[in-house]
Amino acid sequence: QKEVEQDPGPLSVPEGAIVSLNCTYSNSAFQYFMWYRQYSRKGPELLMYTYSSGNKEDGRFTAQVDKSSKYISLFIRDSQPSDSATYLCAMKYAGNMLTFGGGTRLMVKP
Amino acid sequence: DGGITQSPKYLFRKEGQNVTLSCEQNLNHDAMYWYRQDPGQGLRLIYYSQIVNDFQKGDIAEGYSVSREKKESFPLTVTSAQKNPTAFYLCASSMKASTNEKLFFGSGTQLSVL
Numbered sequence: 001q002k003e004v005e006q007d008p009g010p011l012s013v014p015e016g017a018i019v020s021l022n023c024t025y026s027n028s029a030f031q032y033f034m035w036y037r038q039y040s041r042k043g044p045e046l047l048m049y050t051y052s053s054g055n056k057e058d059g060r061f062t063a064q065v066d067k068s069s070k071y072i073s074l075f076i077r078d079s080q081p082s083d084s085a086t087y088l089c090a091m092k093y094a095g096n097m098l099t100f101g102g103g104t105r106l107m108v109k110p
Numbered sequence: 111d112g113g114i115t116q117s118p119k120y121l122f123r124k125e126g127q128n129v130t131l132s133c134e135q136n137l138n139h140d141a142m143y144w145y146r147q148d149p150g151q152g153l154r155l156i157y158y159s160q161i162v163n164d165f166q167k168g169d170i171a172e173g174y175s176v177s178r179e180k181k182e183s184f185p186l187t188v189t190s191a192q193k194n195p196t197a198f199y200l201c202a203s204s205m206k207a208s209t210n211e212k213l214f215f216g217s218g219t220q221l222s223v224l
Contacts, residue, residue, distance in 0.1 A: 008150050043114075043200055043215030044153075088152065097168065098213065100152035
């Protein structure tokens with residue numbers, strides 16, 4: 001079993017929809033949670049960074065962490081075709097390297 | 111503009127050949143990393159370096175080698191011992207390999223075997 005699980009998709013939604021992307025993990029030591037967006041054949045770029053449980057909002061993006069369920073989510077409101085990309089979750093604990101999920105491919109259709 | 115530059119964008123390797131992927135950063139970051147990305151899989155850490163002239167193996171270091179002679183540069187050599195080298199290689203850097211690190215990535219190099 002992988003430490004971090006992520007549905008590969010693809011997830012196809014119409015423009016304007018609310019998108020929910022999720023990751024589950026098995027290591028309860030993880031404390032820092034990140035979401036990266038990766039366009040095709042490009043390097044990932046950091047979207048959201050959260051520490052411990054709770055919600056964090058940045059524009060149309062909301063990151064949610066539920067440590068009790070070992071579950072994190074990224075919500076995208078009013079999705080746009082430019083949001084079409086692969087979204088990678090990543091997490092770590094102090095003194096360790098990042099562990100990445102496999103990524104979910106999102107397609108937002110006009 | 112500050113950033114991470116990887117070259118070449120595409121690289122082809124023949125059987126038994128060693129190839130070197132370049133990574134340069136002008137962000138003045140202490141830590142640099144090499145990741146391998148295969149379709150449908152997460153990024154896997156090959157090597158990382160927290161300081162000049164020092165580096166550590168990641169999860170999949172076999173068949174790869176690195177050097178860190180300058181703060182700005184962290185080249186990766188894919189040796190002939192790496193039997194399945196076809197993948198997308200990503201270089202990253204961070205201020206330091208500390209608790210609160212945020213990774214910044216280059217645009218990647220696609221390596222294929224001829």
